[in-house]
Amino acid sequence: MGTDFQQARETLGVRLRELRLSAPGGRLTGTDLAQRLGWPHSKIYKLENGRQTATTEDLRAWAAGVGQPEAFAELDARLKGFESHIRSWRRQLAAGHRPVQDSWNLEVGRSRAIYAWEEAVVPGLLQTADYARHMFLRYADLQGSVRDTDAAVRARMKRQEWLYEGGHRFHALVWEAALHALICPPAVLAGQLDRLAGLIGMDTVELGIIPLSASLKIPTANGFWILDDRLVITEDWHAELWLNDADSVATYLRVWNTLRESAVYGADAHNVINRARRALNLP
Structure with a gap:
């Protein structure tokens, strides 16, 4: 179970990194994006490396922060895809x-x-x-x-x-x-x-x-x-x-x-x- 969950997070993280590096205004460093979003740099690292599960709000902010708001729908679909099978207690018990x-x-x-x-x-x-x-x-x-x-x-x-x-x-x-x-x-x-x-x-x-x-x-x-x-x-x-x-x-x-x-x-x-x-x- 943990393996499937981790693979899904890592795959999403790879896509987040791709979007950061292909920002329309030029590739962004993790520090650049963290500053734009008002996040600690460690959060960028954790999301891109599958160490933390993104929320819908995180994905919306990420897409806007890298100048590609249209990518949000794709990112959110990816998240819902693995969360429909792997339902984190953090979300379920909110x-x-x-x-x-x-x-x-x-x-x-x-x-x-x-x-x-x-x-x-x-x-x-x-x-x-x-x-x-x-x-x-x-x-x-x-x-x-x-x-x-x-x-x-x-x-x-x-x-x-x-x-x-x-x-x-x-x-x-x-x-x-x-x-x-x-x-x-x-x-x-x-x-x-x-x-x-x-x-x-x-x-x-x-x-x-x-x-x-x-x-x-x-x-x-x-x-x-x-x-x-x-x-x-x-x-x-x-x-x-x-x-x-x-x-x-x-x-x-x-x-x-x-x-x-x-x-x-x-x-x-x-x-x-x-x-x-x-x-x-x-x-």
Whole structure:
């Protein structure tokens, strides 16, 4: 993921450098352009070398600064091209977590079968409101984003209506480690575990747990979601990646099926959840 993102930034940077060197009034040095735009010289260097992701405003200023305002449309199209697949958290969270949840709600609403793998947290479609609230607060602190926690929680809870509509099927795989992770207070985690236990046997939910003791054919790497056979959504600390090409979807489905071989279901999954619940030493 980082490689694709970096290559896209570097390609855009090469084009920015070309425009600077071909300015109608004569080639501009990085210092010249920085002075024109009122930017630190380091920003010119970072953008041209793919060390920083440009904003739409940066690209508009650059095109005007090099005397080629007509180039803005091309530059902005390049940016939107890779940002449609690689969605930086900085941009996505500029207005808070609620808009991100709304985007997810639209895609989930279009889906009939969803396959999810989470190695560190309980999947959003199965979260309690209290658990979700603590997740949003943690990420808001990390990213320094707007704290629209209540609105984000409501949007996530609304998405769960999908589970109660006919013709839908949620195939969830969770690593046992996620059942012990105290990303929230113990009492909140206990409530979350109770909800998971109650979902086992629901006709629209297939919940598999991979025990810590299970033999694994591949590492339990980053979490991801497959929506029907058309879209994969996965994330890293800097961005969320949306992939809709057939090869990528097939690869992630193969990973999901491989992980599934290590999972337990039904009564066995219930036992793993209960073990995590007892470890909290709560009533």
